[in-house]
Amino acid sequence: MEVDNVTAADGTRIGGVVRGFMLGEGSDAVVDALDAIFPSASPRVAGGQPSTGAVTIETTQCGPLGSDRWHIGLGFAVDTEPYKEPLVVWFSRPAVATVPSGELRVPAGGSLMRAPDDPMTLDFPPFDSIGTRVSYGDLEEAAESAHGVPPSDFWLGTGLPLNARLSGYWQSVSHYVHRVLTDAPSSADSPLVAQQLHTHVIASMLAVFPNATLRVAYAPSPGWVTPASVQRAVDYIDAHAAEPIGVNDIAAAVGTSARALQYAFRRHLECTPFEYLRQIRLEHAHHDLQTTDPASGVTVGTIAFRWGFSVPRFTASYHAAYGRSPGRTLQEGC
Structure with missing residues (x-):
């Protein structure tokens, strides 16, 4: 497997896109690529009829957000151990995933959320795919700030999109993200664009795939934010608009929660902090x-x-x- 890394900017910070390209042949190349991108997953050939075929992987990383496009010119099965971070894979052709809870059949053009802590056997024909990678901690943070679900109650399930409409929506999101990150130069080289792209992906994952935010009837009241605090938030936004700030930064600056601030902005300004x-x-x-x-x-x-x-x-x-x-x-x- 040949690897060629090209760095467009400082990949250790949001706003820098690191790109890689892997080219190989046969099932060993697939396993080598999986091992390079997901080192703790311990991938190995599980069965099927491994055959020769071109393997091309285009990888991108922008801070905590990753997007990889795979072209696999052969079909076989691969086993992986639990991996620490969430992964959503869009498939151009049908695939079958076997997890502890049972068998999941992914249709052509469908997607699969692979949650942390789940081993998986994936059986597939030759296909193209786009894998989108994020941090579990970022999903936890978004679930708490936007939905009131504390990290101790958050869970993420391995599974398919909740319905066909959301499946089509995720296909659009994953393709758009990969296109933005592979552009050279990329608009995601801007910290502001990169932050918004990352926020959009996190929110989309929570809307499309099984997770604890779908059961938030018990969520507590967001709390009271005074008009003076809203004005301080407005002043903070005005002073820091050129920086890659988010709702959590604004809420922290005025000493409240992100969810309470969202509620207060809608009440007093008829918009969200992000819209402002x-x-x-x-x-x-x-x-x-x-x-x-x-x-x-x-x-x-x-x-x-x-x-x-x-x-x-x-x-x-x-x-x-x-x-x-x-x-x-x-x-x-x-």
Whole structure:
């Protein structure tokens, strides 16, 4: 198995994308690649008829978020031991996963959540797949901040998406994430974009696959946040909009929980803290467009990237807010 790593930025921090490429032949190449990406899973050939076939894996890592595209030109079965972090795999063709609770049949175009602590036997034909990797701790944190589920009560189940609609949604998410991370240069080289991408993946996993947040009728009240605390949160956002802050950072700055802050923002400002943060960043981008000399070489994409937007989303959001294109504002300066 040949490995070629290309570092676009500092891969030890959010906002830096580390890319790798693996190329091999046959079942041993699949096992070698699994062992390289999931070292504690102890993969091994389990059965089937291992045959020759090209194996190509394109890996990416952006802080705690990873996305890998696999092209496997042979079919066989592989055993893996429990692995410490969650993994969701989208399959282009049907696959069968055997776990302690039974057999899971993944349809073509379907996905499978492999939870930590579950050994698995995966039997598959030649296929393409996209694996999305996150930190279990990040799922726990999101479950607590957004749904009120404490880490001691959180669980994540190995299984398929809850329904066909969500299965299609996850397919779109996984492909989009991999496309963003494999672009060179990538918009995820921006800490703001990388943070939002990571947050989107975590929220999507909690919405699509079996986990404790689906049973939150017992969740406690979010608590009371005073108008003065909401104003302090607004002031914090205004002062730190250029930094990769999230709801937890804002809540910590004013001494409350993320869930209580979400509730208070909706009550007092009719938006979430994240929506307010995006609006402030859009206003800063608007100011930059008005004050930048178009002859300087600075583009709409440069300004969008600076404030954590991808160009298509920035263009749509800007037009909705200001009734004109960002390019026109840059050229006319008003």
